[in-house]
Amino acid sequence: MSETSFLGHAFRYFGLFFICLITLGSYYIYDIPAALQTGIESLYKIHNVEWNLLYSVYSFPNMIIVFFGGYFIDNVFGLKKGAIIFCCLVMAGQIIFSVSSNLKLFWLALVGRTIFGLGGESLSVAQSTFCATWFKGRGDINFAFAITLAFSRIGSAINFQISPRIEDNQVSKVPTAIWVGAIVCGVSFASCIILVVLDVIRGKKDKDDPSPQTASSFMDIIRSFKDIFKFPGTLWLINLSVVLFYVPLFVFVSICSDFFQSKYGISSTLATSIASVPYYSAVSSPIIGFIVDRTGHNIAFTTFSSALLVVAHGLFAFSDISVWAGAIFLGASYAFMAASIWVTIPCLVPSKSLGSAYGLAFACQNAAVASFGLIINAVIAHYNTNVISDSSSSCADSGSDINHHSNHTTGNSTSSHYESSSSCVSGPKFASPNAYHIAELIFFGLSCLCLLVQITIILVDTKNRWVNVPSAMMKQRVKDLNPDDEKDPLIN
Structure with a gap:
């Protein structure tokens, strides 16, 4: 490798480091309510239903807003301004949350x-767009995407390690733990500023247009919005496969801690550890991404991932073998999917529409996960034959600390670090096995549909030859979509 080539690679991976950091804060603070559930309930004097609102006010707006976030990146703000705006929303939302913890004001x-939600998912869209722009048409784009996804999950894992230790079973320390999240968001904001500066340098070296065209009037926005309906059918099939994959993953992990305890009779601590397996498995995604970069045929990898998902839910639904077997298959399926699916989008739409394309994918994913989360919980409640005691509420009113299990869309269920009073809990803490079995049948069915969609994409692509081809053909496809891009190296 020549010195010029080495400097070009080094510069891009230096930028990738800051691309990873811009979402570290948002992933860290997203799970703060789960890591501090009992402390937050005691601090604000609320119960489980109100606590769940801390996730609901984030998720439901993102059914729509995250799509427009990507659209605004393409046609209104531009990528750099959009990233700064979304990063500011994330940090401002967490600061307001931190102030509320000092004032003990739940509203x-x-x-x-809510303000955090306005920027959180859109910032992830900006991150994907940055990554696709910096590594567009390069042989290591799968590797780069896999690194960003793995790094994001590290943010959640760090929160679950740090926040409970800061709190240390004392309600008075809950505000401190929340303020640490604001500091992490500050690190992400500083990283975003540095990334914007680096992106200006990259744009000059790559001969990018220094003044990307953005909509200047309402009619410009309407005309640009119509371009979305021109996206190829393969992109819509990929979005459908994303929905059918992430619902059996994210929604399942949100309930699986109690499911594991109910079906396999294991402790809450072990169930929580097993529930986190899919997210820790994301660490292996960069290795898989490196392999995909060398071979191409991304849809073959995503199809294999969907098959692993079918096996995982088949084991959970129809067998009684070790719970670890299903968890390992589930983790492997996530690692393969994360390393191969997202980089197909730059092969289907030009660079000027990447933000809209990623925003559309994230919006579909958020809408599906939020909706099916409600559906699955309603199914479990309907088929549950266990009578769950309401005595925990009275115990909470009298000042006793009750053990809770958090269920939310990130899947990082965590049992409380407070000591529970067994005299206050008189009924089962989770639903009956039959209720979970019905829910698991739904997950299994969605997994099978996902596999069928992936096979359909392969069949469709036998004619188009866009996304399930060798890596060299995929790189050429990106160049064909962006004929005005310069092919000069990053640093001359």
Whole structure:
């Protein structure tokens, strides 16, 4: 490798480091309510239903807003301004949440989480667009995407390690733990500023247009919006496969801690550890991404991932073998999917529409996960034959600390670090096995549909030859979509 080539690679991976950091704060703070569930309930004097609102006010707006976030990146703000704006929303939302913890005002906490939601998912869209732009048409784009996805999950894992230790079973320390999240968001904001500066340098070296065209009037926005309906059918099939994959993953992990305890009779601590397996498995995604970069045929990898998902839910639904077997298959399926699916989008739409394309994918994913989360919980409640005691509420009113299990869309269920009072809990803490079995049948069915969609994409692509081809053909496809791009190296 020549010195010039080495400097070009080094510069891009230096930028990739900051691309990873811009979402570290948002992933860290997203799971703060789960890591501090009992402490937050005691601090604000709320119960489980109100606590769940801290996630609901984030998720439901993102059914729509995250798509427009990607659209605004393409046609209104531009990538750099958009990233800064979304990063500011994330940090501002967490600061408001932190202030609410000092004032013990729950309504203010909801305001903060809502503002965070306005920027959180859109910032992830900006991150994907940055990554696709920096590594467009290169042989290591799968590797780069896999690194960003793995790094994001590290943010959630760090939160679950740090926040409970800061709190240390003391309600008075809950605000401190929440303020640490604001500091992490500050690190992400500083990283975003540095990334914007680096992107200006990259744009000059790559001969990018220094003043990308953005919509200047309402009619410009309407005309640009119509371009979305021109996206190829393969992109819509990929979005459908994303929905059918991530619902049996994210929604399942949100309930699986109690499911594991109910079906396999294991402890809450072990169930929580097993529930986190799919997310820790994301660490292996860069290795898989490196392999995909060398071979191409991304849809073959995503199809294999969907098959692993079918096996995982088949084991959970129809067998009684070790719970670890299904968890390992589930983790492997996520690692393969994360390393191969997202990089197909730059092969289907030009660079000027990447933000809209990623925003559309994230919007579909958020809408499906939020909706099916409600559906699955309603199914479990309907078929549950266990009578769950309401005595925990009275115990909470009398000042006793009750053990809770958090269920949310990130899947990082965590049992409380407070000591529970067994005299206050008189009924089962989770639903009956039959209720979970019905839910698991739904997950299994969705997994099978996902596999069928992936096979359909392969069949469709036998004619188009866009996304399930060798890596060299995929790189050429990106160049064909962006004929005005310069082919000069990054640093001359």
